[in-house]
Amino acid sequence: MRFMMMFRASEESEAGAVPSEESLTAMGLVMAEMAEKGVLLAGDGLLPSSTGFRMELEAGERRVIDGPFAETKELIAGFCLIEVASREEAIEWGWRCLVADGGNTGRLEIRPSATAADFGDNLTPEARALEDATFLKAAQNLQKHTG
Template sequence: MRFLMMFRASEESEAGGLPSEESLTAMGLVMAEMAEKGVLLAADGLLPSSKGFRMELEAGERRVIDGPFAETKELIAGFCLIEVASREEALEWGWRCLAADGGNTGRLEIRASATAADFGENLTPEARALEDATALKTVENLQRSGG
């Protein structure tokens, strides 16, 4: 099962505050362990929303909204994509990550990733083949970029 772990932003992270040296070291150790065990698929910290933008498409109209965004509690400061055997295992890793985070965020949202079965008949054989080809290309791109 794949899960996306989203570390919520804090007022401090949104202001550009950096995690402490202790927190970075502790989180690095947890990430290294997840990678060693084959659990970690991807992870990164995110810059404050002032460095980002949102895109909207409504009734054919495009709109770009530059950050920063007001609702800090709804923003994401970082993420991990993990693959584990169960929800319980995702919870265990989540608690370890929160402890390592040293109070920088204090909140973590974990969401299960959709699988082909979740889309039922809407995922045609053609769409599935395209999805598989895209997944292979994504792995190649990650390998080429060193990710």
């Protein structure tokens, strides 16, 4: 099962505060263990919302809204994409990440990734083949850019 772990922003992370050396080291060790065990698929910290933007499409109208965004508790400061055997395993890794994070965020949202079965007959064999080819290429792109 794939899960997206989303670390929620704090006032400090939104202000651009850098996590402590201790926290960065602890999180690095947990992430390295997840990678070694084949659990970690991707992950990164995100810069404050002041560096980002939102895009909206409503009734054909396009809109780009520059950050920062006011609701800190709704913002994401980082993420990990993991593949584990169960919800319980995702929870265990989540607790380990929160402890390693050293209070920089203090909140983590974990949601399962959709599978082909979640889309039923709307995901045709052709659409599935395109999706498979697209994500194979995306994996190759990631490898190329990370060496």
